[in-house]
Amino acid sequence: xxxxxxxxxxxxxxxxxxxxxxxxxxxxxxxxxxxxxxxxxxxxxxxxxxxxxxxxxxxxxxxxxxxxxxxxxxxxxxxxxxxxxxxxxxxxxxxxxxxxxxxxxxxxxxxxxxxxxxxxxxxxxxxxxxxxxxxxxxxxxxxxxxxxxxxxxxxxxxxxxxxxxxxxxxxxxxxxxxxxxxxxxxxxxxxxxxxxxxxxxxxxxxxxxxxxxxxxxxxxxxxxxxxxxxxxxxxxxxxxxxxxxxxxxxxxxxxxxxxxxxxxxxxxxxxxxxxxxxxxxxxxxxxxxxxxxxxxxxxxxxxxxxxxxxxxxxxxxxxxxxxxxxxxxxxxxxxxxxxxxxxxxxxxxxxxxxxxxxxxxxxxxxxxxxxxxxxxxxxxxxxxxxxxxxxxxxxxxxxxxxxxxxxxxxxxxxxxxxxxxxxxxxxxxxxxxxxxxxxxxxxxxxxxxxxxxxxxxxxxxxxxxxxxxxxxxxxxxxxxxxxxxxxxxxxxxxxxxxxxxxxxxxxxxxxxxxxxxxxxxxxxxxxxxxxxxxxxxxxxxxxxxxxxxxxxxxxxxxxxxxxxxxxxxxxxxxxxxxx
Ligand code: AMP
Numbered sequence: 001x002x003x004x005x006x007x008x009x010x011x012x013x014x015x016x017x018x019x020x021x022x023x024x025x026x027x028x029x030x031x032x033x034x035x036x037x038x039x040x041x042x043x044x045x046x047x048x049x050x051x052x053x054x055x056x057x058x059x060x061x062x063x064x065x066x067x068x069x070x071x072x073x074x075x076x077x078x079x080x081x082x083x084x085x086x087x088x089x090x091x092x093x094x095x096x097x098x099x100x101x102x103x104x105x106x107x108x109x110x111x112x113x114x115x116x117x118x119x120x121x122x123x124x125x126x127x128x129x130x131x132x133x134x135x136x137x138x139x140x141x142x143x144x145x146x147x148x149x150x151x152x153x154x155x156x157x158x159x160x161x162x163x164x165x166x167x168x169x170x171x172x173x174x175x176x177x178x179x180x181x182x183x184x185x186x187x188x189x190x191x192x193x194x195x196x197x198x199x200x201x202x203x204x205x206x207x208x209x210x211x212x213x214x215x216x217x218x219x220x221x222x223x224x225x226x227x228x229x230x231x232x233x234x235x236x237x238x239x240x241x242x243x244x245x246x247x248x249x250x251x252x253x254x255x256x257x258x259x260x261x262x263x264x265x266x267x268x269x270x271x272x273x274x275x276x277x278x279x280x281x282x283x284x285x286x287x288x289x290x291x292x293x294x295x296x297x298x299x300x301x302x303x304x305x306x307x308x309x310x311x312x313x314x315x316x317x318x319x320x321x322x323x324x325x326x327x328x329x330x331x332x333x334x335x336x337x338x339x340x341x342x343x344x345x346x347x348x349x350x351x352x353x354x355x356x357x358x359x360x361x362x363x364x365x366x367x368x369x370x371x372x373x374x375x376x377x378x379x380x381x382x383x384x385x386x387x388x389x390x391x392x393x394x395x396x397x398x399x400x401x402x403x404x405x406x407x408x409x410x411x412x413x414x415x416x417x418x419x420x421x422x423x424x425x426x427x428x429x430x431x432x433x434x435x436x437x438x439x440x441x442x443x444x445x446x447x448x449x450x451x452x453x454x455x456x457x458x459x460x461x462x463x464x465x466x467x468x469x470x471x472x473x474x475x476x477x478x479x480x481x482x483x484x485x486x487x488x489x490x491x492x493x494x495x496x497x498x499x500x501x502x503x504x505x506x507x508x509x510x511x512x513x514x515x516x517x518x519x520x521x522x523x524x525x526x527x528x529x530x531x532x533x534x535x536x537x538x539x540x541x542x543x544x545x546x547x548x549x550x551x552x553x554x555x556x557x558x559x560x561x562x563x564x565x566x567x568x569x570x571x572x573x574x575x576x577x578x579x
Pocket of ligand 1: 016180182183209210211252316317320321343
């Protein structure tokens with residue numbers, strides 16, 4: 001069948017998910033978005049990539065499990081590096097964040113193919129509202145590297161609002177989307193007006209997320225966890241991974257109870273301590289305080305007061321923490337809505353937007369507008385009180401949070417007698433002085449020499465959702481027009497070798513999807529082998545050898561038996577490690 005298949009993807013810092021839109025004519029009659037499980041039957045796939053010693057790449061839970069191995073060669077949290085030149089070395093190869101993201105996208109694409117029998121060709125991918133242009137373009141390229149046509153990048157809060165049924169509400173019922181993920185925090189105000197979903201404002205902190213709460217837990221535990229300094233004796237990277245994993249377990253347990261154990265096993269020795277909610281709360285106080293600012297900023301930018309919000313919806317796994325929920329309830333004076341699982345909302349919303357694009361019934365009338373996430377303007381100068389000139393000032397033309405596409409004009413005039421040229425220097429950012437902003441380009445505009453202030457120019461900025469900025473300058477006195485289209489230079493460079501990079505990625509050996517469960521088991525076994533010593537280590541080694549031998553026979557029955565025996569042992573060791 002030549003049908004195009006469009007998937008919705010939440011490419012998260014910690015976990016990613018993929019969903020499909022089912023139209024009412026589909027198999028079971030009910031229209032809606034549904035998540036697609038991976039080879040392990042889970043709908044969340046850890047955004048982790050590992051390269052095995054033989055060069056094969058591995059994505060998801062098994063990769064995450066390899067994180068703390070001595071030769072782990074695993075990358076996580078690489079979404080934080082999107083749009084930068086930083087490379088991550090795994091085994092013998094360097095990967096950029098967009099390449100690692102592409103590997104995750106490929107895995108999700110393969111999951112959909114295995115599940116539906118159809119190969120997805122197109123995708124809607126979500127990005128944090130606060131992602132800048134460069135980060136958005138890197139995300140788009142990741143999709144293309146994975147062989148997907150990226151029909152649209154949408155903001156995570158927009159997707160979330162759709163999953164929470166914004167489209168079924170009356171007009172002008174603003175939703176505040178509170179999204180605390182693994183690595184980023186976004187607050188957005190989303191509203192529907194005249195049938196159009198609009199992000200009225202977004203603010204955030206792209207250096208704050210659930211991972212930071214893990215760090216707080218490590219700090220809370222560290223002092224009394226390891227009086228003998230055992231952790232200092234193992235490789236730094238490994239001890240950090242062990243502590244981070246322990247903190248993650250403790251954090252989740254603290255979402256269920258008043259206290260939890262913080263435990264790590266180092267070379268066969270188990271270290272543990274108990275952490276209470278009160279302790280966690282006081283250690284994480286600084287992080288919790290940082291949640292307030294973006295909320296205030298988003299409300300102010302959208303000129304909506306907290307009382308008139310229709311819903312406060314929670315997105316991102318880290319909103320499961322009771323200390324975070326408590327802070328939100330205190331901040332707004334009411335309880336947030338968490339009727340959709342906070343980890344599923346964004347992927348479901350992306351699939352709903354996919355359904356929209358494919359013009360499925362029911363959602364046709366909704367269009368979505370995005371906002372320009374940063375202020376765009378030019379450099380100007382000003383006369384000071386003492387008659388001098390202060391240059392290097394930033395004059396905004398398009399303010400942040402303006403819905404796009406947008407076209408705005410500003411008028412300026414010469415600052416000196418007989419000035420022959422005006423340099424229109426374009427910046428993006430929020431700082432009052434241009435030195436604090438990002439330089440985008442310069443347009444040199446010749447003007448007729450006249451006394452100061454007599455020659456004016458009109459500068460028009462047009463910005464669209466693909467991130468293209470067009471600058472038109474008119475000199476009304478002469479009627480001369482000048483034009484500049486700003487495309488990221490770096491972006492063009494990166495785009496030019498896209499085909500070659502796609503080939504290189506496709507040429508990597510990927511671990512067969514159907515072996516995901518076995519790979520996860522092997523990684524767990526290797527970890528246990530590294531963690532324990534003596535008799536236990538010997539037993540782990542024996543059962544692992546039997547399992548590997550069974551895999552070699554390719555006899556499904558023998559593999560299943562050996563896997564069960566190994567899993568039983570590992571479950572026992574993980575649940576109840578010997579002291
Ligand atoms: P996301 O980036 O949206 O996948 O969010 C992942 C973050 O949510 C990570 O920092 C997780 O540790 C955190 N998280 C997931 N489940 C829980 C839970 N039950 N309690 C506390 N934090 C959680």
